[in-house]
Amino acid sequence: MEFFIISVIKIVIVLLIILTVVANLVYVERKVSAAIQNRIGPNRVGPWGLLQSPADVLKLFIKEDIVPSTANPFIHSLAPVISISVALVTFAVVPFGGSVELFGHQVKLMIADVNIGVLYILALTSLGVYGVTLSGWSSNNKYSLLGGLRAAAQLISYELSLGLSIIGVVMISGSLELDRIVEMQSGFQWNAFLTPIGFITFIVASFAETNRLPFDLPEAEPELVGGYHTEYSGMKFGTFFLAEYANMITASSLIVTLFLGGWQFPFLETFGLPAMMATVVQVLTFVTKVAFVLFFFIWIRWTIPRFRYDQLMNLGWKVMLPLALVNLVITGGLILAGLF
Amino acid sequence: MTTNGQQKRPQIRKKDLSLWQLSYIPEIIKGMFLTFKQILRPKFTRQYPEEHWTPPSSYRGRPVLVEEDGVERCVACGLCARVCPALAIEVQASETEELAKERYPERFEINMLRCIFCGFCEEACPEEAIVMSNEYELVFSNQEDAIFGKEKLLMTTEQLKERLEFLKESR
Ligand code: SF4
Ligand code: SF4
Numbered sequence: 001m002e003f004f005i006i007s008v009i010k011i012v013i014v015l016l017i018i019l020t021v022v023a024n025l026v027y028v029e030r031k032v033s034a035a036i037q038n039r040i041g042p043n044r045v046g047p048w049g050l051l052q053s054p055a056d057v058l059k060l061f062i063k064e065d066i067v068p069s070t071a072n073p074f075i076h077s078l079a080p081v082i083s084i085s086v087a088l089v090t091f092a093v094v095p096f097g098g099s100v101e102l103f104g105h106q107v108k109l110m111i112a113d114v115n116i117g118v119l120y121i122l123a124l125t126s127l128g129v130y131g132v133t134l135s136g137w138s139s140n141n142k143y144s145l146l147g148g149l150r151a152a153a154q155l156i157s158y159e160l161s162l163g164l165s166i167i168g169v170v171m172i173s174g175s176l177e178l179d180r181i182v183e184m185q186s187g188f189q190w191n192a193f194l195t196p197i198g199f200i201t202f203i204v205a206s207f208a209e210t211n212r213l214p215f216d217l218p219e220a221e222p223e224l225v226g227g228y229h230t231e232y233s234g235m236k237f238g239t240f241f242l243a244e245y246a247n248m249i250t251a252s253s254l255i256v257t258l259f260l261g262g263w264q265f266p267f268l269e270t271f272g273l274p275a276m277m278a279t280v281v282q283v284l285t286f287v288t289k290v291a292f293v294l295f296f297f298i299w300i301r302w303t304i305p306r307f308r309y310d311q312l313m314n315l316g317w318k319v320m321l322p323l324a325l326v327n328l329v330i331t332g333g334l335i336l337a338g339l340f
Numbered sequence: 341m342t343t344n345g346q347q348k349r350p351q352i353r354k355k356d357l358s359l360w361q362l363s364y365i366p367e368i369i370k371g372m373f374l375t376f377k378q379i380l381r382p383k384f385t386r387q388y389p390e391e392h393w394t395p396p397s398s399y400r401g402r403p404v405l406v407e408e409d410g411v412e413r414c415v416a417c418g419l420c421a422r423v424c425p426a427l428a429i430e431v432q433a434s435e436t437e438e439l440a441k442e443r444y445p446e447r448f449e450i451n452m453l454r455c456i457f458c459g460f461c462e463e464a465c466p467e468e469a470i471v472m473s474n475e476y477e478l479v480f481s482n483q484e485d486a487i488f489g490k491e492k493l494l495m496t497t498e499q500l501k502e503r504l505e506f507l508k509e510s511r
Contacts, residue, residue, distance in 0.1 A: 036375045040385040303375045304368060 002105070010111050011092075018091060022245045023053040029245075029298050036302045060238035068140060068231050075138035080232070080239035083131030087246035090124045093117040094253045095179050097263045097283040101275065109263075109283065110179065117178035118170055121254060122163050125209055129155045131243070132211075132228050139231035147227030150217050150309065157316035158208035158215075161201050164324035168198040168331040169258050182262030192259040197327040199259045201320050206251040208316070211244060213301040217309055252293035253286075260289050397506035400459045400472040402488075403450060404495040406504070412494060413469035416445040420461035420470050428454035429461060448493060452478055453486040462507075471503050 027042065027050065034041030042049035067073050097109030114120055129152050136148015169191045170176060173184040185191060192199040208215040219227030229240045256262060263286040268278060307315065360366065386393060395401065406413045416433035434446035461470045473495060480486040497504065 032379075035379040035383075038378055038381055038384045040383050040387075299372065299375065303371045 006105065006107060007111065010107075014091065014096075014111060015088065018088065018246065018249060019242075021249060022242050023057060025245045025248065025294065026056070026241070027053045028294075029301075032295065032298045033302045036299075057238065060235045063234040065234040065236060066231075070140040071231065072138040072140070075134050076231075077236065079131050079135030079138060080236045080243065081131075082134065083128065083243035084239050084246060086124055086128045086131060087243045087250055090121055090250045091253065093120050093178055094250070094257055095182055095262060096253070096286045097279050100279045108179070109279070113179065114177075116176045118166055118176045118181075122159075122166070125162070126155070126159055128209070128247070135232070135240070136228035139228075141231050143226070144228050144230045147219060147230070151211065151228060154208055154211075154215065154217060154312060154316070157313060158205045158320070161316065161320040161324040162205035162209060164321070164328060165195075165198040165202040165205065166258060168195040168327050171328075171331055171335060178257055178262075182257055182264060185261040186264055186266075188261075188266050190259060190261045195259075195327055195331050197323055197330065201324045201327065202259065203255060204315075204320060206255060207297070207300070208312075210247040210251050210297075212248065212297060214304040214307050215312060216306060217312060248294060248297055249290070252290045252297065255293050256286065256289040260293070262286060262289075395474045395476065397474070397502040398510075399474050399476075400457050401475045402452060402457070402473055402478060403455065403459075403461055403470055403493075404473045404475075404500070405448060405490065405493040406469050406471055406500060407494040407496045411439060412445065412448075412490070413467045414445050414448065414465075415441050415467055415469070416443045416448075417466065419464045419466065423460045423464040424455075425458060425460060426454045426456050428452075428456075445490070448490045449487050450493060451487050452480070453483065468504070468507065471500055471507065473500060473503065 030052070031041040031049075042052040045051040045055045067076055092111040093114055095108070095110035099106055099108045101107075132151040132155070133148040136144040136146070136151065139145070169181060172191060172194055173181045175181060175184075181191075207213075211217075211219065219229065229237055232240060263282040265281050265285040268281060273281065354362075414431075416431050418431050418433065421427075421429040421431050428451045430447070430449045430451075431445050432447040433443050435442060436444050457472070459472050462472050
């Protein structure tokens with residue numbers, strides 16, 4: 001019972017925080033893109049335009065929800081739900097701090113402490129394909145269908161290098177538990193430095209998984225109108241939109257957890273802080289790292305143009321997959337040599 | 341070897357590139373630095389309704405009638421109405437005794453929904469009585485409001501000084 005209550009509280013808090021961050025991430029993206037293009041960006045609604053996102057969400061709620069007459073209405077409504085829930089549920093296993101002593105309970109700062117966290121992540125990210133593909137198929141529109149098919153092909157291709165680059169990390173830490181993986185990266189023993197190739201392949205693959213530029217082919221506007229969500233309007237479209245950003249947050253926190261030391265603040269234990277303070281510092285460290293990776297996501301988007309479809313496939317199968325395999329061999333060799 | 345004043349760059353072929361260059365990484369890093377530098381540079385945005393733009397005198401804003409010493413210069417010859425490709429101008433001439441000219445426009449209307457700001461009326465006018473102003477804010481909530489009569493069209497020579505000088509120079 002106690003476990004149940006603690007979990008519910010954690011879920012509610014984390015969900016609220018993530019949804020708030022998602023909405024504001026849209027604002028941040030618009031501001032950063034504006035800055036990169038020497039513009040000002042949204043600044044009319046509220047101070048510095050901070051209320052832009054609530055205004056947009058409100059607008060999307062008020063808009064008419066159009067379902068094409070030839071669409072499959074059930075799947076058409078189901079697809080955005082799949083998209084957003086997959087994006088949010090993946091966050092459940094991400095540890096955002098050590099454990100704290102709260103009101104006499106030992107509370108771990110992650111929602112679900114599963115011992116196969118890495119497998120859980122891989123399983124759920126592959127589920128994400130369904131949201132995109134089903135939305136493309138159920139809309140009964142050729143552009144949506146093409147977008148959905150592209151998404152399926154792209155996500156499956158990059159899933160492989162995503163999984164393989166995680167295996168290097170799993171080999172080093174000898175565990176599928178994310179908590180343990182983070183603990184292993186104390187000091188500056190970040191996996192990004194131990195397996196740099198794996199780090200790069202993971203980042204590239206997560207860009208492809210989140211459908212962000214330079215891999216946003218499923219929704220390539222110039223070719224596919226809007227891609228898989230062409231036939232969506234109102235809050236259903238908004239859900240897809242939010243799912244993209246929720247995915248970004250999940251992907252960033254995974255990058256941080258797996259490769260950038262998670263909530264570890266280098267050499268925190270040597271400062272001798274009280275336990276509560278140390279936890280606060282850990283959570284803040286995690287948030288800061290995620291914020292940096294998110295900025296990197298946005299920065300990349302406004303720098304690199306979109307790939308062509310054949311380039312995308314070539315990169316996925318002929319470059320990323322071999323690189324991930326090479327990374328495995330090198331990591332295995334280094335472990336055999338007793339270096340980690 | 342120059343095109344548009346720029347030095348022509350040597351063509352880069354894929355076979356000449358090293359593996360490091362082929363990996364895109366140096367170019368991506370270069371691009372990232374470039375975009376990051378842009379963040380720190382001054383912004384171009386004009387905060388429009390607060391920060392009004394005054395066009396240069398060569399700008400063709402809405403056509404207006406020139407008012408000199410309290411009366412319009414127009415002699416109601418109807419040339420502007422004849423030349424207007426959008427048929428936006430309507431002139432109704434009338435005779436007068438007290439003015440220096442014999443004819444004056446009793447009614448002069450420009451339908452601003454029709455006008456395409458081509459400036460032909462200004463060119464055709466023998467009296468330099470209709471010129472293009474620098475006003476570009478045209479908002480109406482119904483079609484009747486879009487037909488500008490004399491009271492809206494008249495502008496004094498002081499207000500149009502820059503445009504009239506520009507016309508003197510460029511004609
Ligand atoms: S600017 Fe052109 S379209 Fe407008 S009133 Fe003059 S002649 Fe007609
Ligand atoms: S051409 Fe000039 S003078 Fe003739 S009617 Fe038009 S504005 Fe008046």
